[in-house]
Amino acid sequence: MSAITPIVMPKWGLSMSEGRVMAWLVEDGADIEVGLPILDVETDKIANAVEAPDPGLLRRRLAVEGEVYPVKALLGVMADASVSEAEIDEYIASYVLPAAEDEGADAGPQYLWAEVQGFKLRYARRGAETGTPVLFLHGFGGDLDNWLFNLDALGEAHPVLALDLPGHGQSSPRLPGTGLAALAGVVAAFLAQLDLGPVHVVGHSMGGAIAAQLALDHPAAVRSLSLMAPAGFGPEINVGYTGGFARASSKRELKPLLEQLFQDPGLVSRQMIDDVLKYKRLDGIEDLLVALNEGLFPGGTQAALPGRALAGKPLLVVWGADDRIVPAAHAAHVPAGATVEIFPATGHMVMMEKANEVNRLIRQHVGG
Structure with a gap:
């Protein structure tokens, strides 16, 4: 045939x-x-x-x-x-x-747990058995499911791990601190506990800034960085979104906020809103997100810009031209020598909106 x-x-x-x-x-x-x-x-x-x-x-x-x-x-x-x-x-x-x-392929549990520095962290581990691992870090208010279009595509050639950061997803609902260094320190301890060796790190938004801080504070832990619509390169940030998200407590309040994440607001499903609202209603989450927002973005600007100091580290930066959360104009501050890709008609969730293209770029960057 x-x-x-x-x-x-x-x-x-x-x-x-x-x-x-x-x-x-x-x-x-x-x-x-x-x-x-x-x-x-x-x-x-x-x-x-x-x-x-x-x-x-x-x-x-x-x-x-x-x-x-x-x-x-x-x-x-x-x-x-x-x-x-x-x-x-x-x-x-x-x-x-x-x-x-x-x-x-799915015989093992879908989610795993690690006790790190007193935090119970949820993570997923998929993909190849050998090779340099790829670690995915989500953004503000997100969780590891933000990478649902990316894990299996990268897992064809690499072990892949996606982490719920402290205070997010199903990890412990508290923070190690409200700065990038504290969050990056927990990620470094997570990598050390799992004895992963140097990893390729893929970070989105706040997770991109944490990845950049991780590379600066723990350079031996990071082999390369692939940053999607990252914070940490310029001062501007849509605190109307981050602050509004932190305080939103109803579907009516959440829906227009989540629609800001996508170039096409129709991608925001009822289930997505329900899932986020379920997380937002956990005890202590609103106060936690308010504190994190104020710690990372005091006065409506980004407190730290670690991305600008990444010269010499293999770096891929991807943005959506229509990003309404972190301006794509911040790509001008990416260190020389990095690979930069800006997709037209694409919003903040570039790894979802342009999944196939993003996956190809990351595979090329990490060498698999």
Whole structure:
């Protein structure tokens, strides 16, 4: 049988088990290029476009718009024009969900825990068994699920870890301090406890500034930095967002704030709002975030700019041109020699909005 390429329901994040096909973006017979958005899928976390990982001719769309399909379900088929309709029929009829393979890959727990400096830290560990690990650090008010489009893509060649920082996600709801050095110190202790050796660090927003501080304070722990819309390069910061997020206590207050994170506000799902609100309602979280906001951004500006001191460290910086939280103009302060990429029509959550492109850039940067 000639080569046939399946289009399947992707797995975005550790907890995703199914997705709803919202719309096909291409017609049968379309020539598909790598990275072309093929269809829109909505999960309980976020809506996003499935982009083609391979080129080909779209021969048949199978998924019905509005229907829910499990991860790895066959949604469509690409094949060269020389492949007959009968061969495609045979391929579709014989397609079996690779459940056994998935069960083996997910045999371990989805989340792990580490006791570090008195903090109980939640983290995820996925990917390859060998190679230099890649550590992901989320931003202000976020958690490790912010990397749901990135972990598996980097895990093809590297061990990958994503951490809930202190006071965030399901880690201990308290802080080691409200400055970058204190937070970076906990990350360094986490890396030392797991005996990971030097790691590639990927940080978003506040997590980018923490990654930069980590590289300055603990240079032997960091092999390279990949920073997404990072704080720590310029004084301006949207404290209307950070302060508003810290104090928001209802869906009505949260929704317009979360919409500022994306160039397309339609990416903010009801489930995303519910998940954030559940975190915001934990005892002590509002006071914690207010204190962190005031510590990192006193007087409405960034208190520390560690990114400007990263000369000599392998550095990738990625921004969305339409970032409404940390201005993309701060890219002008990135040290010479770094790789800088600014995506048009993209907001603050660049690693979600341009996941395929970002993943390619990070893979190139870390050498895998």
